[in-house]
Amino acid sequence: MTTPNKVTDLFNQSVDDSDLSAKQKSVLQASLTLFSEKGFDRTSTSDIAKLANVSEGTVYKQFKTKEGLLHAILTPAIQQVVPKIANDFLTELLQNNNTDFKDFLKWLAQDRMTFAVENQAQLRILIQEIARSDGMFKRLGDTFMGKIAVHANTLFQKYQDNGQLIQWPMPRIARYIASAIMGYILPVILRNDHNLDIAQSSEEVAEFLYRGLKP
Amino acid sequence: MTTPNKVTDLFNQSVDDSDLSAKQKSVLQASLTLFSEKGFDRTSTSDIAKLANVSEGTVYKQFKTKEGLLHAILTPAIQQVVPKIANDFLTELLQNNNTDFKDFLKWLAQDRMTFAVENQAQLRILIQEIARSDGMFKRLGDTFMGKIAVHANTLFQKYQDNGQLIQWPMPRIARYIASAIMGYILPVILRNDHNLDIAQSSEEVAEFLYRGLKP
Amino acid sequence: MTTPNKVTDLFNQSVDDSDLSAKQKSVLQASLTLFSEKGFDRTSTSDIAKLANVSEGTVYKQFKTKEGLLHAILTPAIQQVVPKIANDFLTELLQNNNTDFKDFLKWLAQDRMTFAVENQAQLRILIQEIARSDGMFKRLGDTFMGKIAVHANTLFQKYQDNGQLIQWPMPRIARYIASAIMGYILPVILRNDHNLDIAQSSEEVAEFLYRGLKP
Amino acid sequence: MTTPNKVTDLFNQSVDDSDLSAKQKSVLQASLTLFSEKGFDRTSTSDIAKLANVSEGTVYKQFKTKEGLLHAILTPAIQQVVPKIANDFLTELLQNNNTDFKDFLKWLAQDRMTFAVENQAQLRILIQEIARSDGMFKRLGDTFMGKIAVHANTLFQKYQDNGQLIQWPMPRIARYIASAIMGYILPVILRNDHNLDIAQSSEEVAEFLYRGLKP
DNA sequence: AATGAATGAGGGTTCATTCAT
């Protein structure tokens, strides 16, 4: 099953399409780079101005505060971590349930890995924020629940009825799927490693998950 | 298989047993709390002094630098993240290879979960550091390789020869085991959640891993 | 022999002419005053900010460091302590050797005394630095050797050939000239005394030196 | 004219003879070293304690403040800069006025050079203090006037009556003598140079001064 | 007499933010 990469980089898109001036765009790009490299707290607005070839004042014209910059960078990323687009695909899946469970697992892994590799910098920043503030992790979880849970639940139900998925509670199943995929993604992000063989990795992880989750 | 909890909290122990004065101990405790709650960069040395009921000068008498404090807190934690004690157990396992693979998985999960719950604060800080600096993650990985890899390799080999473990390369197997356990640990740490049913969780994860990894 | 005062105060000139803002100039002036009055180490950057009617941050905008301020003040002074301008005069002297040795001595004394009186504050600071660090004295001496020695040597040679100057080695002669003039300058600087009758003093010292150094 | 070195190091004597304990003595020695090397302001009391192999508290037992240490070091030196002992010699000179002026100059130079070489460290500190505070230079001058001036005046008078000394006012004569000798001493002190050929230097300077000051 | 842990004021410096130009 080949899935076209539906993950469009919202960040770049918003940077490119937005009504931001060239200077403002370069501020965003510089922030992304520096926040990801050195962390939010260790990046000074003057560092950003320097890298963006812009005056310090310009940094504050569009994004009223340093935190405003962070949000401008993180918000689109967050909205994609919870796969809004994938959701459409899930709906589709529910309608024509001819897709094999293992194929689904492979597609899911591939989709998220692609997203991760394409958005390494933002994800690195996101992970830093998650690690720092209690709120972020919970908020992410809640968003996920609100947007995905229902559909995923129904889908898993279907696979369970199919006899392709073990009769465990949905959160338990989700946890194993998520953590197995994370096992490939996190090292890549945390090591600034840009080489992940997505095709093979998604195949591998799907195989393992399938074995572990079949009845 | 019941394993006595061999994980002693090195941090608290060292804080209590060390020749540090009461004030110095309270500095360490305050730093642990604040670094974990607000992050290293957002904790000021004056915050620490205030919480520890101590003058700012005192903070610097023992730990020459704010980073010195961080290391004083992190070093013992790091040395336990790589399960030194587990290593002894592994050696033991290798000698009397009558232990079932599933029991081993359960013991491992339980051991690391216990450690994680007992050292939440430090691990939270460690995760923040991992997220911030490229170096930390690699260093941890290398330490792990140096201390565990050989024994684990031999052990897995044994289980493979036993017919209890699938014939996949060792790093792949390790990745799944680690990430599945992490799937239980990370949410607990990142949410400051203190309620993890270790007995049931370790049972659950062992069951899943066993299914996914048996030939 | 009347010599027009060629000594222009490079410091004030550079302060006035430089592209520094009014605030930055006032920072320099305040530093000059305070360093000279209380010494570098006993002057705090907050003192400087207060005297300059400027925020502490402003002190650091132009001069990245407190030591940077010191150098900004000292560098032009040092370049004049070694009399660059005098050097031109020496060259001239060498060409029209009709100048009497005593007149030369008088001119030299007058030139350096004028310079000293006009740059008391900087010289006070310079003396403090010389007293503090081994390096400074040597560096000054080397600079002097590099810029003056050759010309002075030739000039002295001429006066020796003339029969106006005793046949002592050049360093010995230079030592006496320098220390006799210093005998007038140092008390003025160290006492913050602004009244030095340069005309009479240079006449006096020239007379003494001439007697001591004629064959 | 051979003059026995009447300059005894009052500092060492007071350190040795005083009722100070061994530890206190070592505090003084350490202060002397460090003040001379790095300057008073850049020497911390903890540096002193470390070099003296003593606790920080001990530094404060005898010398109530850091400035107290400075005075303990400087006071004896100051009392010798104004040559109290030489004064006895001057008195003697006045009584049997058979001593040649040039010999007197030589003796004076030798006496002060010896003192300077033997007390380099203290003099370095003294120079730093002179450079820093207006008061010190004046105080030294006044002390000098009070203790020496009368005798020196009478002595110079005698040499003038003798026809060995030019009829210039006494301060002018003193200035030339002092600055010529300083011309040998200062470079030695400021360069931490320990090699001064006192015999030759005093001979040289006496020769020059004699030529410059004879009628 | 001697120790060294503790203090707290103050030091140099950084940095997010503002605002006149």
Added chain:
DNA sequence: AATGAATGAACCCTCATTCAT
């Protein structure tokens, strides 16, 4: 819209000094 000089609060850290032991 863009600049960059200016701000001032806060930061990390040092140090002279004190005092219980």
